[in-house]
Amino acid sequence: MMAPRRIRLSERAVRTGEPAISGMMAEALGNPNLISLAAGFVDYETLPVQETREAVEELLGDEEAARAALQYGITKGLPSLRERLAKRLAEADAHPFGTAGYTPDNMVIGTGSQQLLYLLSEVLLDPGDIVLLGHPSYFVFMDALRSSGVSCRTVPLDADGMRTDLLGELLEQLRKQDQLPRVRMIYLVSYFQNPTGITLSESRRKEILELVEAFSRQHRIHIVEDAAYRELRYDGEDIASIRAFDGDGQTVIHLRTFSKPFAPGLRTGYGLFPAELARQVEFLKGAHDFGSGNFAQHLFEILLEKGLYDRHVKALRESYRTRRDVMLDALDGGMPEGVPRTHPHGGLYVWLTLPEGMETGPDSTLFKAALEKGVMYVPGEFCFVASPDCAIPRNCLRLSFGVGSVEKIAEGVERLAQAVRECL
């Protein structure tokens, strides 16, 4: 007798489906003439081959250093790299190194910042807990939250990022409904948000902290600051992180990655945590993998030390600024009237709002027309999570200028503009 084939999955696995974006990606890979303005990949042409060569040569040229990099590391990550990163972060946020949680002990290195987000949600969230998100938000984290079984509550954005007046109202409403004890975290992409390209203004940064302070009653509500795009700024000066305003360093988790500003293939991210959370994340990470790739961490240590990393980021900014300008020019020249867009000062994304009623979803006329003309975008509805707080607009879309030549970007936008005109 054959045993029954039925697999009994965990509750988490039952909640974890195929990512919404998978089908689209398969479509893109199957069509070589398609210009994808959808992928949040980094640009292939600018990947730092030369910088990596120099760092690897240095690392493997020293027998002792090479062996250390090939051996197990520690779960939290390479101490010298954590120190260097904590120092850089302290400097960027104008905090003295070693104070207010800007220390190597508060730093954990992960397999991309995505892993740190996942670990954090495992450490803080039980099914039925509440997470507050921007509306729209980063859709991959929304997948992770679905897997956690939490409820999402949403707060609209404007040109300055999450609307703190509405955040305050929502928190007050949750308080009245006696739901505050279940509110665990507010998740924000604070610089050049994915998907809108919007940066949270400095005054909003402070206001969000004040709100969290005021509404942290039985326990502390955490702010998860995903600052993946912070270094990819094309206009103006860097501004201090939300973390910078968190005096005692007990509220904000500041997450960063080397994927966007350097190379995703080295799969390394890092985060500054409140001390107790750093410990808990470390323990759980021990069960996950006892530490992310040690070899890659040793490479980053050299890349930072020798200035190779900063050299690359500088060149990358130039390159992405040009691409962004090409995309914005093409949009302004090609799109019909009445299609407002964001103006990102960094990152990889532009957000378009089409006329009311022009749907952008994967089954929409526009999406099909665009595919037919050979261009793909991310339907805006993928970036919104269902909640009792906000309706999901069906007429938005996300474009990325991260991948492909400037000619392709211009051509892709032109194709999209044609599709939009046809659907008017």
Next chain:
Amino acid sequence: MMAPRRIRLSERAVRTGEPAISGMMAEALGNPNLISLAAGFVDYETLPVQETREAVEELLGDEEAARAALQYGITKGLPSLRERLAKRLAEADAHPFGTAGYTPDNMVIGTGSQQLLYLLSEVLLDPGDIVLLGHPSYFVFMDALRSSGVSCRTVPLDADGMRTDLLGELLEQLRKQDQLPRVRMIYLVSYFQNPTGITLSESRRKEILELVEAFSRQHRIHIVEDAAYRELRYDGEDIASIRAFDGDGQTVIHLRTFSKPFAPGLRTGYGLFPAELARQVEFLKGAHDFGSGNFAQHLFEILLEKGLYDRHVKALRESYRTRRDVMLDALDGGMPEGVPRTHPHGGLYVWLTLPEGMETGPDSTLFKAALEKGVMYVPGEFCFVASPDCAIPRNCLRLSFGVGSVEKIAEGVERLAQAVRECL
């Protein structure tokens, strides 16, 4: 008013404590004269610096290949590497490639095999579920299980590995108690087990599969075959895996790693899963990290293709065989009568059983005497999980011959033997 500092952790985080072994490791690092026969690290001196150099040179010498390695990969892992690994595994298990689940689609690459173990436990286990383990077992996975909130039931080992007669009795007992629906998996280290060095015999491999077949009623019970040490064999010929006897490939998950046979710092492991589980693990891994280090995977592709990997494994076997022999000789020459040990034909570990009543725990007289003489071992009790099925022996210990020179190994064993004599 300051917000309260209390952090409300998830149920999982509350269950996830500091690994038992951490305190010991800190002790070892703080004492440079200590010979650690405890660490399951791989040998520093034999780490494959030259092989890595050759592979990196090849990879970074080709601009296109280098960029592909620095870009994002796909969640499941590099397709060409998965194909190569599925082929090698099919060959080792004498199965035609592409049949019975020996396919690239069934293969998932992880951040070490540890991550695959963790993902698997997230996909299959809910709190209150039951996992069957050898007694003793691999303690790091026991930490992950504690974090999952499952109940462990245990089955003693003898020289042929897990005792199938007792496994059958336990399953029958669980059936009578109507607990079979909660039994999700049996976890085994099938080659040169951590911590005992014992290999599961071929007849037991088949018997375990038959038992699982017979007791898989409402759902399939899975066998998780951790084959981390398979390639580190020092005597005799490789034997087929448990997976090889799983005709339809629906029951066994076969997990492997490049950490032990090559370099832990590259943090790459792989596993062959039943198709439905491969999908579920892939989805969840998408939420964890969208794929393990792509650069390291490209390196392994070259290391395998150029024979550099096999060359290293061959040299490593020679080196570890010598170390094992030195350790066994030192034990046989130095230990008093009445201290039976295992004879590992591979892997990194020897298991000692001291006279009844001679405790080995971290607070024991022996452990302290050993530390005083400058040698550390892993107390056997760390390798047993509490269960209603078996008592936890207090007089066992694990030694590793993986790290340090042969002189250090001999000296370490001599120090331990002195400590044992003093405690007699």
